[in-house]
Amino acid sequence: MNLKELSRRLGLSMTTVSRALNGYPDVSPRTRERVVSMARELGYAPNASARRLTSGRTETIGFVPQNIAAYYGNPYFADLLAGIGETLHGANFDLVLACVPEGEAPFEVCRRLVEGRRVDGLILDRTFTEDPRVEYLATRGFPFATLGRDRQAGRHAFLDLDGERALELATSRLIELGHREIAFIAADPRFNFVRERLAGYRRALARAGIPWREEHLRHDGIGEEAGARAARALMALRRPPTALLCIEDLTAIGAMRALRALGHRVGREVSVIGYNDIPLARIAEPPLTTIRMPIRAAGRRLAAMVLALVGGADPADLQEVWEPELVIRESDGPPAAAMPAADGPAAASLSRRPTAPR
Amino acid sequence: MNLKELSRRLGLSMTTVSRALNGYPDVSPRTRERVVSMARELGYAPNASARRLTSGRTETIGFVPQNIAAYYGNPYFADLLAGIGETLHGANFDLVLACVPEGEAPFEVCRRLVEGRRVDGLILDRTFTEDPRVEYLATRGFPFATLGRDRQAGRHAFLDLDGERALELATSRLIELGHREIAFIAADPRFNFVRERLAGYRRALARAGIPWREEHLRHDGIGEEAGARAARALMALRRPPTALLCIEDLTAIGAMRALRALGHRVGREVSVIGYNDIPLARIAEPPLTTIRMPIRAAGRRLAAMVLALVGGADPADLQEVWEPELVIRESDGPPAAAMPAADGPAAASLSRRPTAPR
DNA sequence: TTGTAAGCGTTATCAC
DNA sequence: GTGATAACGCTTACAA
Numbered sequence: 001m002n003l004k005e006l007s008r009r010l011g012l013s014m015t016t017v018s019r020a021l022n023g024y025p026d027v028s029p030r031t032r033e034r035v036v037s038m039a040r041e042l043g044y045a046p047n048a049s050a051r052r053l054t055s056g057r058t059e060t061i062g063f064v065p066q067n068i069a070a071y072y073g074n075p076y077f078a079d080l081l082a083g084i085g086e087t088l089h090g091a092n093f094d095l096v097l098a099c100v101p102e103g104e105a106p107f108e109v110c111r112r113l114v115e116g117r118r119v120d121g122l123i124l125d126r127t128f129t130e131d132p133r134v135e136y137l138a139t140r141g142f143p144f145a146t147l148g149r150d151r152q153a154g155r156h157a158f159l160d161l162d163g164e165r166a167l168e169l170a171t172s173r174l175i176e177l178g179h180r181e182i183a184f185i186a187a188d189p190r191f192n193f194v195r196e197r198l199a200g201y202r203r204a205l206a207r208a209g210i211p212w213r214e215e216h217l218r219h220d221g222i223g224e225e226a227g228a229r230a231a232r233a234l235m236a237l238r239r240p241p242t243a244l245l246c247i248e249d250l251t252a253i254g255a256m257r258a259l260r261a262l263g264h265r266v267g268r269e270v271s272v273i274g275y276n277d278i279p280l281a282r283i284a285e286p287p288l289t290t291i292r293m294p295i296r297a298a299g300r301r302l303a304a305m306v307l308a309l310v311g312g313a314d315p316a317d318l319q320e321v322w323e324p325e326l327v328i329r330e331s332d333g334p335p336a337a338a339m340p341a342a343d344g345p346a347a348a349s350l351s352r353r354p355t356a357p358r
Numbered sequence: 359m360n361l362k363e364l365s366r367r368l369g370l371s372m373t374t375v376s377r378a379l380n381g382y383p384d385v386s387p388r389t390r391e392r393v394v395s396m397a398r399e400l401g402y403a404p405n406a407s408a409r410r411l412t413s414g415r416t417e418t419i420g421f422v423p424q425n426i427a428a429y430y431g432n433p434y435f436a437d438l439l440a441g442i443g444e445t446l447h448g449a450n451f452d453l454v455l456a457c458v459p460e461g462e463a464p465f466e467v468c469r470r471l472v473e474g475r476r477v478d479g480l481i482l483d484r485t486f487t488e489d490p491r492v493e494y495l496a497t498r499g500f501p502f503a504t505l506g507r508d509r510q511a512g513r514h515a516f517l518d519l520d521g522e523r524a525l526e527l528a529t530s531r532l533i534e535l536g537h538r539e540i541a542f543i544a545a546d547p548r549f550n551f552v553r554e555r556l557a558g559y560r561r562a563l564a565r566a567g568i569p570w571r572e573e574h575l576r577h578d579g580i581g582e583e584a585g586a587r588a589a590r591a592l593m594a595l596r597r598p599p600t601a602l603l604c605i606e607d608l609t610a611i612g613a614m615r616a617l618r619a620l621g622h623r624v625g626r627e628v629s630v631i632g633y634n635d636i637p638l639a640r641i642a643e644p645p646l647t648t649i650r651m652p653i654r655a656a657g658r659r660l661a662a663m664v665l666a667l668v669g670g671a672d673p674a675d676l677q678e679v680w681e682p683e684l685v686i687r688e689s690d691g692p693p694a695a696a697m698p699a700a701d702g703p704a705a706a707s708l709s710r711r712p713t714a715p716r
Numbered sequence: 717t718t719g720t721a722a723g724c725g726t727t728a729t730c731a732c
Numbered sequence: 733g734t735g736a737t738a739a740c741g742c743t744t745a746c747a748a
Contacts, residue, residue, distance in 0.1 A: 002725055002726085014725090016735070046474065049475065049726090050725035053740050068439070068444075077433075095455050097453045098447075099439065099440055100447075115401070115403035116406040253641075362741075376742070385717070405741050407742090411725065413743065
């Protein structure tokens with residue numbers, strides 16, 4: 001069933017039927033009613049390809065992750081997509097998910113979508129500081145929004161949870177608790193979100209006059225295994241840290257497991273702070289102190305931004321930075337040396353590797 | 359830049375250019391070379407909508423989850439999508455992700471995709487025993503594959519990890535270890551995967567002559583919180599179970615946390631078995647005994663199936679059941695009453711609520 | 717080997 | 733209000 005056939009049966013022209021169906025004003029109420037009911041009866045649905053070809057709009061938005069492998073096992077992904085998808089669905093837009101296979105350039109995938117006119121707009125996640133995707137799209141003036149800022153951020157829509165501020169918050173808290181040996185388990189520093197958070201970490205250290213130590217910075221990656229590995233390496237240092245900041249909750253959970261296996265009581269001798277506040281964080285042992293990232297809401301907002309861009313909005317009006325919030329649970333506390341019954345001055349003392357019970 | 363313009367510049371007809379670009383044999387090597395290099399130079403890329411309209415093929419596959427909310431916080435989702443996306447990408451197909459918002463019928467979403475001719479095929483996950491999506495698609499003869507079987511399974515392509523067999527395996531193992539009070543933390547029984555696994559659980563119990571107890575079956579849901587809640591409820595029973603089978607790893611992880619909080623040592627007094635073998639399972643405390651689900655490979659296979667269907671394959675030839683594998687780690691063991699130093703006969707004794715240390 | 721021309725199913729621009 | 737008719741950009745018989 002197509003427009004032609006439908007209008008033939010109605011004894012009307014395609015024009016009139018099309019207008020009736022698309023809610024144009026210049027059609028008589030009676031005609032519209034006839035058309036609509038007949039269309040329903042015959043199960044008419046317009047052919048999306050034809051409509052797209054004619055109108056020039058695809059009513060489709062693409063999502064291009066940096067590398068989908070990076071999301072393996074990460075609960076964060078479903079929530080982000082759910083938020084995006086929900087909003088697009090409400091606008092009658094489709095969501096195309098571009099899965100960039102290992103070894104292929106995400107940039108090429110973007111290009112395929114843009115040049116083939118397969119999408120009206122794009123959403124990018126986990127951008128690199130120098131990101132060919134961003135460069136390509138920004139130069140072309142193509143509508144897109146990123147989760148997180150990058151070097152080109154002035155030229156496009158973005159939504160960012162202020163990662164620098166977040167890590168400043170987390171680091172400062174640890175410092176206030178009395179920690180001076182604070183490590184950071186990060187990931188590939190090409191990621192903007194890694195770079196940003198790192199900056200916050202270093203700034204907080206600097207402000208407190210704590211020297212920054214190279215060996216306290218790890219780039220193992222995001223997963224639990226990476227977190228565990230990094231934690232083991234850190235605790236094996238001659239001067240092991242008393243607190244571990246982690247790039248994500250999953251990383252923190254891995255780190256906590258490793259710490260426990262080494263006999264440390266997390267939240268007592270060693271503090272751990274995560275990032276994102278995934279559901280698992282609340283239920284972790286001990287419950288994880290972390291930065292809250294309203295990821296589903298972020299997905300919704302990103303989708304709304306791209307829809308606005310497609311509707312002609314100015315990217316400059318679509319640049320948001322959300323304030324981070326530190327959710328304090330039980331995985332952090334004063335360092336062992338600063339505990340009530342401890343000897344010596346609290347904050348400035350060197351940390352010692354505690355010999356935990358059990 | 360479009361075909362018309364490109365052919366004008368080349369001094370060739372659109373036909374010839376189209377053929378040269380699409381690799382048809384009846385075009386001279388010299389011409390093809392000229393065409394290809396000029397196309398590249400001018401950055402020509404065919405308009406997907408136009409091609410779709412003409413060819414009648416969209417080169418797009420849709421994925422319609424039952425309810426995306428059910429995946430919140432579930433790492434399983436990213437892996438499944440990655441597998442699907444990878445394979446589709448290799449075939450130059452797009453992946454449309456349909457996010458069904460809360461309260462809306464997934465069936466309607468399917469219909470929109472099918473009737474608007476937005477996709478050539480569909481992949482469904484987490485089907486219900488009576489699933490309007492399946493009914494609709496199967497009746498229409500539309501190409502689609504499901505992850506898991508359902509009542510209509512004879513009529514469509516599917517891939518299923520044998521959940522019944524899997525739970526038989528897991529349950530039998532617990533029985534062999536000496537357990538007789540074995541609970542099952544399940545989820546909404548409308549899900550086929552829940553029903554199947556439940557059947558395996560009951561069959562194994564029946565074969566061992568263990569009476570099936572209603573109060574040992576829970577339908578709390580999949581997340582960690584649900585698992586924790588169910589575990590607490592079960593352990594509060596007058597005759598608490600000595601072993602907990604869980605519908606997914608996340609459920610099991612939640613249950614283990616709750617058990618520990620109650621003072622039980624998981625793998626000693628109480629056994630727990632999960633399902634899926636997500637990355638977290640290996641690193642859980644204790645490492646979780648579970649059913650291995652090669653979810654990314656499943657995604658790949660599902661995509662390949664739909665591609666085959668679109669290419670004209672017979673659904674009857676695309677029905678696979680994969681053998682489950684039990685990954686034994688440390689979350690299961692003999693029941694407390696059957697431990698070496700225990701009194702009385704091993705297997706048949708009533709379990710007692712152990713009073714754990716710490 | 718190459719070209720002509722007829723669609724594909726819409727929407728949009730005109731007249732009437 | 734309604735109806736011809738021309739795009740939209742491509743593929744593909746059919747001719748040459």
